[in-house]
Amino acid sequence: MMSAGQSVLTGWMEIAPSAVHDQTRREAEEQALAALVDQYASTLYRVAFSVLRNSADAEDAVQEAFLRVLRHRDSLGEVRDHRVWLVRIVWNIVLDRKRRAKTRPETDDVNDLARVLPANGLSAEQRTAAAQHHAHVLACVDRLPDKEREVMVLSAFEELSSVEIASVLNITESSVRSRLFRARNLMAELLNHSRSSR
Amino acid sequence: MNPPRENGFAGRKEAPDAEETLRLIAGLPAPRGLEERVKRSLRMDSGGAKVMEWPAEFTPGQRWTQGPWVRCAAAAAIVLVVAGGSWGVYPHRQTTPAPKATVLPHIPAAHGFENANAIRTPQTLQGPVVKKVPQGTGAKTSQKNTKSKPHAGAKAAGNQAP
Numbered sequence: 417m418m419s420a421g422q423s424v425l426t427g428w429m430e431i432a433p434s435a436v437h438d439q440t441r442r443e444a445e446e447q448a449l450a451a452l453v454d455q456y457a458s459t460l461y462r463v464a465f466s467v468l469r470n471s472a473d474a475e476d477a478v479q480e481a482f483l484r485v486l487r488h489r490d491s492l493g494e495v496r497d498h499r500v501w502l503v504r505i506v507w508n509i510v511l512d513r514k515r516r517a518k519t520r521p522e523t524d525d526v527n528d529l530a531r532v533l534p535a536n537g538l539s540a541e542q543r544t545a546a547a548q549h550h551a552h553v554l555a556c557v558d559r560l561p562d563k564e565r566e567v568m569v570l571s572a573f574e575e576l577s578s579v580e581i582a583s584v585l586n587i588t589e590s591s592v593r594s595r596l597f598r599a600r601n602l603m604a605e606l607l608n609h610s611r612s613s614r
Numbered sequence: 615m616n617p618p619r620e621n622g623f624a625g626r627k628e629a630p631d632a633e634e635t636l637r638l639i640a641g642l643p644a645p646r647g648l649e650e651r652v653k654r655s656l657r658m659d660s661g662g663a664k665v666m667e668w669p670a671e672f673t674p675g676q677r678w679t680q681g682p683w684v685r686c687a688a689a690a691a692i693v694l695v696v697a698g699g700s701w702g703v704y705p706h707r708q709t710t711p712a713p714k715a716t717v718l719p720h721i722p723a724a725h726g727f728e729n730a731n732a733i734r735t736p737q738t739l740q741g742p743v744v745k746k747v748p749q750g751t752g753a754k755t756s757q758k759n760t761k762s763k764p765h766a767g768a769k770a771a772g773n774q775a776p
Contacts, residue, residue, distance in 0.1 A: 486659060554639075574641075
């Protein structure tokens with residue numbers, strides 16, 4: 417017969433889930449995480465690369481994003497759109513890294529851009545000219561204000577709608593459109609100014 | 615050729631240079647073996663996390679908390695900590711002593727109720743009045759009377775009410 421005090425203690429300190437249940441749940445979470453890696457690692461890499469413009473840094477950012485997911489795997493079931501959620505995670509990581517680094521991206525170098533960008537049957541001279549052009553455009557993009565630049569970079573991803581971009585940046589869809597409009601005008605001004613000054 | 619865009623770029627006939635460049639970079643393929651490397655790092659991290667976990671005999675699955683002695687010891691430890699903490703606080707508590715006398719603040723007299731420098735003199739008993747005795751005639755008799763009996767008239771005068 418259990419005394420009253422003992423029964424109170426038992427109810428107070430008992431831990432309900434069993435070891436078998438925990439093991440099953442952990443395996444299911446690991447499988448779900450592996451599926452997320454297979455499905456979205458490439459997208460996250462491209463998002464990271466578009467900001468960092470460095471292959472190794474972009475891969476590090478993707479790994480860090482999935483490590484964060486691993487640490488918060490209990491909340492995986494509450495996420496509605498995994499793709500947008502993951503893009504938001506990696507987006508915050510790369511912005512934080514870029515803010516901390518404050519260094520010139522590696523691919524600002526024309527030779528690096530020529531190596532990274534697709535050739536499409538161009539000659540060596542044409543490839544160099546194209547790389548110089550892209551480097552110049554990217555330099556102008558970097559001169560945009562943060563808000564406009566972020567929207568412009570994300571809008572270059574075909575798989576992200578304006579609603580999803582708004583969700584990643586935690587703003588409204590109308591803000592995305594207005595920022596994109598301003599970014600285009602600013603970019604046109606910057607490019608015209610640089611052409612006229614040449 | 616790029617497929618139709620969802621985010622507003624599709625309808626533009628003359629795409630700006632910047633958008634073209636950004637789209638080119640956004641479409642770059644991921645390096646080979648990226649997924650495997652990410653999975654490997656995840657496995658390493660989850661393995662490292664197990665090192666930091668509780669030893670096997672203390673994991674919740676082992677129900678170590680179901681032992682009555684362990685539970686009682688834990689409860690006793692909690693009670694001791696609480697009691698010790700409160701006892702550590704109690705001796706340092708300073709009670710404010712009760713005031714022995716109440717000191718009233720000085721309140722200046724209000725206008726219209728001043729005493730106009732009037733001094734109140736208390737009513738006191740008047741002292742005894744001694745009648746003057748004519749000199750020469752009754753000097754001897756008075757000396758005798760003072761020794762033998764007090765004079766009746768003097769007694770009456772000494773007891774005179776104010």
